[in-house]
Amino acid sequence: xxxxxxxxxxxxxxxxxxxxxxxxxxxxxxxxxxxxxxxxxxxxxxxxxxxxxxxxxxxxxxxxxxxxxxxxxxxxxxxxxxxxxxxxxxxxxxxxxxxxxxxxxxxxxxxxxxxxxxxxxxxxxxxxxxxxxxxxxxxxxxxxxxxxxxxxxxxxxxxxxxxxxxxxxxxxxxxxxxxxxxxxxxxxxxxxxxxxxxxxxxxxxxxxxxxxxxxxxxxx
Ligand code: BG6
Ligand code: MG
Numbered sequence: 001x002x003x004x005x006x007x008x009x010x011x012x013x014x015x016x017x018x019x020x021x022x023x024x025x026x027x028x029x030x031x032x033x034x035x036x037x038x039x040x041x042x043x044x045x046x047x048x049x050x051x052x053x054x055x056x057x058x059x060x061x062x063x064x065x066x067x068x069x070x071x072x073x074x075x076x077x078x079x080x081x082x083x084x085x086x087x088x089x090x091x092x093x094x095x096x097x098x099x100x101x102x103x104x105x106x107x108x109x110x111x112x113x114x115x116x117x118x119x120x121x122x123x124x125x126x127x128x129x130x131x132x133x134x135x136x137x138x139x140x141x142x143x144x145x146x147x148x149x150x151x152x153x154x155x156x157x158x159x160x161x162x163x164x165x166x167x168x169x170x171x172x173x174x175x176x177x178x179x180x181x182x183x184x185x186x187x188x189x190x191x192x193x194x195x196x197x198x199x200x201x202x203x204x205x206x207x208x209x210x211x212x213x214x215x216x217x218x219x220x
Contacts, residue, residue: 004185004217005165006110008155011120011138013046013171014189014205015097016127018117021084026057029077035061047172049116049145050074078119085119088126096206101132107210110134112155114168116145135159146174149182156184167216169205170198185216 012018023042030037041060045053054074058065065073104111112135113120120138124130135158137151144150149163156166168179171189176198179186187202188195195201199216202208 002162002164002217004109004167004213006112006156006159006161006167007104007213008112008114008152008166008168008179008184009101009133010047010168010170010172010175011113011115011123012117014094014169015129016088016092016094016123018085018123019046021081022053024084025077025081026053028080029073030057030061033058033061033063035063037061047116047146047170047174049139050078050118052145082119082122085123085126088123090126090128093127093129094206095204096208098129098132100205100208101129103210104213105132109210109213110159110161112159113137114151114155115139116142116151146172147177147181149178149184152179152182152184156182167213169208170195173197187216 009015019042022045023039026042027037037057037060044056051074054070101111111133113133115138118139120136135155137155141154142151152168153163156163163183166184168184168186169189170176170179170186173194176186176188176195180197186198187200187208188198189202189204192201
């Protein structure tokens with residue numbers, strides 16, 4: 001493992017808690033279709049693409065629909081979801097996230113976003129974080145969903161940094177797998193039970209610093 005030159009951040013669940021808005025919008029859709037959708041069910045949608053999320057939701061309700069109907073429902077859910085994210089404020093940035101981005105930048109670490117969301121630009125703009133990212137790879141720029149490493153490999157390529165010099169921050173198991181499949185180191189944000197494959201698991205970015213990041217390079 002070489003020197004750490006770049007950090008690639010997932011967005012939802014790492015920099016901001018959008019899961020609560022996704023949940024409200026998916027639950028409204030489920031209720032409209034005549035079934036319940038719980039917060040525990042919502043866990044299955046973390047890190048998963050919009051269409052795959054809809055498939056999981058329909059599976060819970062035992063409903064089969066045509067592709068055209070699925071497109072319509074995914075669009076409807078997204079319109080509802082966007083009503084919430086368009087109201088977001090910079091104070092919704094998770095603790096320590098902005099401070100870490102600023103510290104890493106100051107130390108010369110390159111920074112990119114690697115998110116499955118097609119709403120990533122809207123969210124970054126609302127949080128006033130867009131300018132802190134040198135490269136932004138989101139759901140509009142990839143064809144393969146995590147655990148495929150495409151989103152992170154594109155981020156590294158756009159920064160001009162080799163994957164071995166990158167550290168990924170992820171809250172979803174599929175995201176951790178994507179990072180490792182891309183030959184990058186990974187810090188999991190959340191529970192070691194779910195993210196155990198990561199090189200390190202922490203509760204949130206408030207527990208990360210440049211100094212701690214550097215220890216990831218030295219212990220392997
Ligand atoms: C991921 C979220 O970041 O983006 C998933 O963890 C979500 O829950 C996915 O389904 C796609 O998001 P969007 O904004 O394109 O519907
Ligand atoms: Mg996430």
